[in-house]
Amino acid sequence: MHRSGATMAWNVFRFCTGLRGLGSVMILPVLGVVGVTYYSVVLTNFGPALFDGGLDSLTAVVVLILFHCLLAMQLWSYFSVVFTDPGSVPANWRPALDEERGETNPLNGSEFNGLQSNPSNQRIRCCRKCNQLKPPRCHHCSVCGRCVLKMDHHCVWVVNCVGALNYKYFLLFLFYTLLETSLVTLGLLPHFIAFFTDVEIPGTPGTLAITFLAFVLNLAFALSVMGFLIMHMSLVAANTTTIEAYEKKTSPKWRYDLGWKKNFEQVFGTDKRYWFIPAYSDEDLRRMPALQGLEYPSKLDFDSQEF
Known part of the structure; x- marks a missing residue:
């Protein structure tokens, strides 16, 4: 039975490797939704309304x-998510100390080009x-x-992994997608309701169909992205990731949970001017190793600073 479970898990990962074949094709549906939405909002509905005058124009x-x-x-x-490398392990990277004790089989540091290991810290x-060696929180x-x-x-939708160097950009993508799809849904709601009434709607059957499609797509995306964003913000607040949460590391003893404020800063930085754009200040990049994805302060570090 144990061998069967291991085989099933292996088959799942073999299936996942097939996602490489999708490649950049997944960008096309995203751009397709954007195109349909733009045509409906700008060219079909609110663009022409600019010339109506009065409250409609405003x-x-x-x-x-x-x-x-x-x-x-x-x-x-x-x-930014698509074209930013999520973070690779530098060549010949060596740990200063063992960060995640007990996650792998015991390995002697001397097996890796003479890496010195602490006798009390052999894992x-x-x-x-x-x-190759794996930095803390690397998978x-x-x-x-x-x-x-x-x-x-x-994430197949961004044709990339979401990791240390582009996680903020991914969250901002979800955030702005939620705001934009919510705006479109509310803006097209009167037109959608008009489909089911006797009110005469201006436009050709083609433009009306695109408006209907744009409303349905944006409503669906708004609802799904909202749940996804809430989930990820809860992960940010606990300084964990989807993989780490799956591995049940979000207990009160989770070593990287430094409180919601410091956890938030490890993803978005400390400079408020950069919180809502997919970039970091040079100062944050210099003084916050966590933004580089290799070193993360832990509760033990902060506890030791208090003494």
Whole structure:
């Protein structure tokens, strides 16, 4: 029975490697939804309303300004996730000390190019697939075929892993997607309701169909992204990842939980001017090792500073 369970787990990971074949194709559905939404909001409904005059024109101006601002931030965040490496293990990386004791089989440090190990601390994390040492909170991605720093999950929608170096960008993508889809849903709601009434709706059957489709797609995305964003913000508040939560490391003794404020800063940085854009200040990058994905302060570090 045990061998069967191990075989099933192995088969699952073999299936995951097939996701590589999707490649950049998954970007097309995302851009397709954006295109349908843009056509419906700007070209079909609120763009023409600019010339109606009165309250309709004012409403159209407000909606179009908000829509374009949110769309720009959404796309900026999205492509930042797509094109930013989530974090790779540097060549010849060696741990200063054993960070995650007991997660792997005992390995003697001398087996790795003479790495010195503390006699009282003999357990060192090593990836058996990459055949290299693993920094704290690093995991192997079966889809990418490599180890990723502070890996959260592999996301087919962004054609990339979500890890230490692009996790903030991923969260901002979810945030701006929620705001943009909510705006579109509310803006197109009167048009959607009009489909089921006797009110005469201007436009061709084609434009009406696109408006209906845009409303349904944005409503679905708004509801799904909202739940996903809430889940990830709870992970940020506990300074954990999806993988770590799955491994049941979110107990009160979780060593990296430093309180919600410091946990938040380890993802978004300390400079408030950069919290809502997919970038970090140079100062934060210099003085916060956690943003590089290799070193993470723990409760033990903070407890020792108090004495």
